[in-house]
Amino acid sequence: MLHRVEGIVIRSMDYGEGNAIITLCTENAGKVGVLVRGAKKVKSRHAALIQLFTVGEFVFFRNNGGLGTLNAGEITKSHHPLRQDLIKAAYASYACELLDRVLHDEETGNFWFRQLTACLNALEEDKEPGIIINVYEMKILQAAGYGPELDACVVCGADKPDDQLRVSARLGGVLCRSCKHQDPPAMEITPRALKLLRVFARLDLTRLGNVDVKAETQAELKKIMRAFMDHQLGLKLKSQSFLDQLDKYNI
Known part of the structure; x- marks a missing residue:
């Protein structure tokens, strides 16, 4: 069966001699894998379509689920500036890998597609990357059913003055x-x-x-959101390790 979807490339890997397999977060079909034959060969007309962060319309053939095979594709937005900038590329890669790990195959993807689209656009528009990712992580936690309780005590439910609160990543709230x-x-x-x-x-x-x-507030937010992500989702991401290295060397 022939499928036509709008999607974002959230993972791309070499396959065999000159081929590639891309994972798409699509607007209406969830997460799908597509084989792109000859994509790695010189002068391939599909070479640009397999680049990470690429947004486009993808036409592929697939029978009874499983991996599709690309027939045609057209780029809507390349997000080339994200791949040219080390910091932006690192944050964008984290956003894509996180979504790839959280989103199940065939799961309805409209919400995820919109949030990732907004995340990549904001990064390309030079908005503060740390804040963008913190908001994105919050949306991921909420959509996965782990959104933190921030308006009342997560244990007793009491609404206390803000200066008396602590935040527990393990219990999932203040x-x-x-x-x-x-x-x-x-x-x-x-x-x-x-x-x-x-x-x-x-x-x-x-x-x-x-x-x-302020920088100190950004650092506090990052620490808290990282704790929520680690405790509630427990994912080990290569892109997160790379971001940690950038922080370590103040890049």
Whole structure:
């Protein structure tokens, strides 16, 4: 059966001699794998279609699920600037790998497609990459059913003053002073960081504007969101390790 989908290349790997297999996050068909024959050969008309972050219309043949075979394709947006910039490429790769690991084959992909599209566009538009990724991670957690409780104590449900709260990645939300013994390693959180996390939880990434956040608050947000991702999803991502290396050397 012939399929025509709009999709984003979230993974690309060599296959055999001169071929490639791409994984697409599609708007209406979820995540699909497509074999692109001859894509790695010189002067291949499909060479540009297999590049990571590429958005396009893909026409492929597939019988009874499984891997499709590309018939034709047309690029809608190449996102070439993301591949030219080390920092942008690192964050964009993380966004794609994270989605690839979370999204199941054939799972309805409209929400994921819109969020990834917004993420890649924002990175290309020079918005703050750390904030973009934090919002994106929040959307991933929420869609996967692990969105943190940020408006009331996750244990007792009490609504306490913000300066008395801690945040527990293990329990999945904020803790009031009376309940902090439930998770002694719970992190302190500043009112500013908590306010931003609440904004992230309510914000659709497609509506993200330019956000000016102090460096120390960005560092706090990154630490908290990383803890939530590690505890709630427990994924080991190559792209995350690379981002950690960039941080280590202050690149």
